[in-house]
Amino acid sequence: MQHETRARDTKGDIHRAALDLFSTRGYEKTSLREIAEQVGITKASLYYHYSSKQDLLQAIIGTFFDDMRAVFDQVDDQPWSPERERELLGAYLDVVINHRSTGPTILRDIAAVLAAFGDQLDDLIEQSRRFQVWLAGPDPKPSDRILAAAAVEVVGAVFSAGLDQSEVPDEEFRTILLDAATAVLARRQHHR
Amino acid sequence: MQHETRARDTKGDIHRAALDLFSTRGYEKTSLREIAEQVGITKASLYYHYSSKQDLLQAIIGTFFDDMRAVFDQVDDQPWSPERERELLGAYLDVVINHRSTGPTILRDIAAVLAAFGDQLDDLIEQSRRFQVWLAGPDPKPSDRILAAAAVEVVGAVFSAGLDQSEVPDEEFRTILLDAATAVLARRQHHR
DNA sequence: GTCTATAAGGTGATAGAC
């Protein structure tokens, strides 16, 4: 618990400035000079906190991936149940919403993200697949698998809708998409 | 109309073999020798039909992108209506289903796809965004935009479900996902 | 018209003083 209250959180400021610029201007087109300028420090000071531009990208997107992993890990802890299903789906949705600003960066600069996370990405995709299978419920038919996949996809609308926090608050986003994903999952019965 | 009926469609055979190998083994890990072997021709003959490995990738994925564009273009032709909505959504779904085998290749080898299509991809993303806005209906609220985005995302389950044609026939896929996407869009009224 | 040479300015990154 160092720095319980600190006068200035430079590292955090850099993180936020970079996230802002990366998501609006793109990773490649954002220079470290611009980031430093926005924070009010020099480029060299920035390097004291982050060892490279890629390190900064890793700090931004890495936390997103970590949070996703944390949700996926819960799949193994408890067996499937209707309550757990909605709970985990909601937790997953929360993670995506919490990182909604990083979405555009990931989508726009896949190449850079691949360069920074190439190896870790395979694990994440595999875990995501396990989550999707779990969501299909016990003893799933192929149609259940499809609907589970569709429900997971629905969450991706956080990114693809192209609306920012000023237009739609997090709470509204959460309600709409959790209900939509639930409606998709509910269709499993129609095909039983 | 050359070659109305031909004894052997070598170029098509190469296309199919490459699609098969790319989607199972991955683009990078598939050698042109393997493709030629599967077709039953030499590597030199393969180069007669396709000038490079990237040219082959372009032939495979290019048709997918062309078909998507054809659907998106219809957005400008006619105004929105409930009937057109389901029609276009179905057409989009058909395109994705028709190219479901190429999905894994695109997802797995984004880097290669980016290298081959980098510039064209921006246009496609922009057109996809326009399609999504059109799907939100006339005078859309933000919540309508979200649900439209979610409906489009649902179609992506064709790829992410990880089921192949032998497990789920195209027709079943189409029915399940078109109904699911429609169910998502139907929720627009709930937030009016 | 096309090609090489060179200049100008911005980039990510490092060294060393304070």
Next chain:
DNA sequence: GTCTATCACCTTATAGAC
């Protein structure tokens, strides 16, 4: 922790030879 100064590199643009 932050700064100034500086590095090597790359892109862009212009100049002038052919």
